[in-house]
Amino acid sequence: xxxxxxxxxxxxxxxxxxxxxxxxxxxxxxxxxxxxxxxxxxxxxxxxxxxxxxxxxxxxxxxxxxxxxxxxxxxxxxxxxxxxxxxxxxxxxxxxxxxxxxxxxxxxxxxxxxxxxxxxxxxxxxxxxxxxxxxxxxxxxxxxxxxxxxxxxxxxxxxxxxxxxxxxxxxxxxxxxxxxxxxxxxxxxxxxxxxxxxxxxxxxxxxxxxxxxxxxxxxxxxxxxxxxxxxxxxxxxxxxxxxxxxxxxxxxxxxxxxxxxxxxxxxxxxxxxxxxxxxxxxxxxxxxxxxxxxxxxxxxxxxxxxxxxxxxxxxxxxxxxxxxxxxxxxxxxxxxxxxxxxxxxxxxxxxxxxxxxxxxxxxxxxxxxxxxxxxxxxxxxxxxxxxxxxxxxxxxxxxxxxxxxxxx
Ligand code: GLU
Numbered sequence: 052x053x054x055x056x057x058x059x060x061x062x063x064x065x066x067x068x069x070x071x072x073x074x075x076x077x078x079x080x081x082x083x084x085x086x087x088x089x090x091x092x093x094x095x096x097x098x099x100x101x102x103x104x105x106x107x108x109x110x111x112x113x114x115x116x117x118x119x120x121x122x123x124x125x126x127x128x129x130x131x132x133x134x135x136x137x138x139x140x141x142x143x144x145x146x147x148x149x150x151x152x153x154x155x156x157x158x159x160x161x162x163x164x165x166x167x168x169x170x171x172x173x174x175x176x177x178x179x180x181x182x183x184x185x186x187x188x189x190x191x192x193x194x195x196x197x198x199x200x201x202x203x204x205x206x207x208x209x210x211x212x213x214x215x216x217x218x219x220x221x222x223x224x225x226x227x228x229x230x231x232x233x234x235x236x237x238x239x240x241x242x243x244x245x246x247x248x249x250x251x252x253x254x255x256x257x258x259x260x261x262x263x264x265x266x267x268x269x270x271x272x273x274x275x276x277x278x279x280x281x282x283x284x285x286x287x288x289x290x291x292x293x294x295x296x297x298x299x300x301x302x303x304x305x306x307x308x309x310x311x312x313x314x315x316x317x318x319x320x321x322x323x324x325x326x327x328x329x330x331x332x333x334x335x336x337x338x339x340x341x342x343x344x345x346x347x348x349x350x351x352x353x354x355x356x357x358x359x360x361x362x363x364x365x366x367x368x369x370x371x372x373x374x375x376x377x378x379x380x381x382x383x384x385x386x387x388x389x390x391x392x393x394x395x396x397x398x399x400x401x402x403x404x405x406x407x408x409x410x411x412x413x414x415x416x417x418x419x420x421x422x423x424x425x426x427x428x429x430x431x432x433x434x435x436x437x438x439x440x441x442x443x444x445x446x447x448x449x450x451x452x453x454x455x456x457x458x459x
Contacts, residue, residue, distance in 0.1 A: 056177065064170050064401040072395045074188045075244035079262030083448035084417040086395035088222060088367045090282040091420030098281065098325045105321035114291065114309040116143025117320040123327040128292055134268040140292050142304055144321075145315050147175075147250060147274045147289030153307045154246065154272070154291075155179025157300065160212025163204060163437040165196045166403035167370070167412075169222045169248070173403065185403060190361060194224040194370070198233035205241045213241065217263055220255055220365025223402045223412035225346065227255060227364040228263075244297065245271045250289070251366035253280035253335050256343040260365075263273050269296040279366070280335055281326055282420070288319050342367065342415075344433035344444055349415045352449045356454050363415075368401070371452075372410040380406040392451040418442035 061067075075082045093099075115121065121138035129136050144150035146172060155162070155175045160351075162176040167185045176183045184204050186196045195217075205213055215238070218229035228234075238245055247263045251258030254274065264271040276289025293301035308314070311349050344361045346363035359372040378384040381398035388394050399410035423441035427433060 056180070057180045060174055060177070063174070063181040064397055064400070068395055068397055075393075076396075081393050083392075083394040083444055083451065085413045085415070085448055086397050087416075088414040089284050089416055090279055090338075090367075091416045091418050092282040092334075092424065093421045094281055094283045094286070094337050095326075095331055097329060098322055101325040101374050102318055102322035105318040108317035108321050111316060112314045112317050112320055114314050115305050116141060116315060117317075117324070120320050120324050120327070123324055124290055124292070127327040128273065132262060132268070133265050134294070136292050136294075138292060139345060140301070142291045142293065142301060142308070143315050143320060144276075144289050144291070144308065146278065146287040147276045147291070147313050149312065150289060150291045150304065151175055151246065151248075151274060152178065153304045154214075154300070156307060157303045158212070158214050160214060160242070161204075163201065163213055163215040163243075164403060165194075165216070167194060167221070167223050168216060168403050169218060170397075170401045172216050184213075190359070190372075193226040193229060193361065193364075194221060195219070195226065195228045195230060196234070198230065198237050199436050201234060201237050201243075202241075205243060206236070209241060211242065214245060216248065217245050218250075219263075221368075222251065222252040222366060223368050223397070223399075224361065225363030225366055225369045226361055227257075227260070231261055231263045231266050235263055235270070238263075238267045242362065243270065244300075247271050247273050249273055249275040250279050254339055254342055254367075255365035256339060256346070259362070264292075268411050269294050272297060272300070277323060277326060280338065281331075282338075283326075286319050286322075288315060296367075325368040328390065334424075337427060338420065341420065341423050341427065341433060345415050345418070345445055348435065348442075349413065349445065349449055353452055353456075355453075355456065357459055367414050367416050369413055369415065370410060371413055372399075372408070373456060373459060375409060377459055378409060381409055381411060382406065384409055385411060387398070388452070388455060392448075392455050394448050394451055394455075407416075415445055417444040417448065 072084045121141040124141045125136040125138050152175045161182045163184045188194045273292040278284040350362045357374045363369045385396050385398045396411040400406040
């Protein structure tokens with residue numbers, strides 16, 4: 052009774068590892084939750100209050116999203132980028148994930164996915180029935196594609212439409228893309244549009260975040276939302292910003308929105324106005340500061356000649372590669388690590404790597420961010436002492452992984 056298309060699809064590994072970790076913890080096991088990628092921080096109080104104040108909002112809102120929210124999102128984005136976006140360019144969705152899915156459904160062409168890529172891009176591309184072109188990347192290129200490799204794929208058939216998924220800071224590698232200029236040259240030369248997944252952009256560890264939309268705005272759809280910077284993953288509010296040149300895409304996503312989720316929850320949209328209209332720089336800076344320090348701690352203490360890692364540059368993740376021949380696949384290795392140490396991780400194969408490559412994603416978010424933030428306030432240097440005090444599970448998980456890696 053099922054279509055062939057869906058028969059081999061499995062539940063998303065990110066959500067699955069979250070549930071497995073919950074189950075094991077409920078059974079009383081000591082689990083270090085390095086699997087799921089969820090903000091350790093709480094939603095800022097003023098935004099929570101706006102949600103409370105708007106609990107009575109009960110009407111369906113416009114399918115493209117509440118106009119006032121789209122206006123503040125357009126203003127917030129235009130202030131950060133070199134492009135003047137208007138409310139008409141913004142589509143509000145129940146998480147950017149759903150909007151990406153609708154994009155896959157409407158797009159006719161090939162989907163270019165750099166390896167590694169976030170776990171849901173490929174299954175969504177399959178559901179959208181477009182061919183996937185995997186684009187291998189290298190550690191020395193920050194795990195991002197080179198323009199040359201990108202061009203090679205497109206040159207095979209320049210008559211087709213191409214959609215490249217570019218995610219910086221990256222999930223799972225934690226790296227920031229540095230060669231945006233050359234990638235934009237390729238986009239400008241061919242029928243290539245880019246879905247720029249910028250969900251971690253506020254959490255870039257240095258101040259110089261650049262988006263591919265700064266280089267080729269007419270070819271770029273920006274995708275982001277509340278989940279990561281605002282600690283509001285469970286609120287499910289994301290958005291696309293689509294330039295006028297891609298209006299047809301925006302209008303068609305709107306049609307699909309109206310035929311599927313209708314409109315995003317009204318109280319959440321009203322509350323989100325506060326998130327983008329008011330200044331939350333202090334909250335964002337404190338979050339970044341803590342994440343940067345915790346990420347660096349994991350990087351410094353776990354790296355060895357048996358564990359290769361690129362230092363994280365933004366977001367929640369880093370990607371250790373274990374130099375061993377002990378396991379046949381990264382998922383077998385993750386199962387062994389979970390059994391032996393209680394550390395939950397995700398295998399590189401979920402992110403597009405060959406299963407034999409013994410690489411994993413580690414999410415360094417298993418700590419109470421609120422307590423941490425209350426303590427550091429304006430301090431810029433998050434000492435190792437503070438990490439030990441406020442992120443004990445991180446320290447414990449790193450110790451356990453380190454010991455485990457010595458047995459290889
Ligand atoms: N983006 C998060 C992750 O990669 C979790 C949310 C999700 O996958 O839907 O772990």
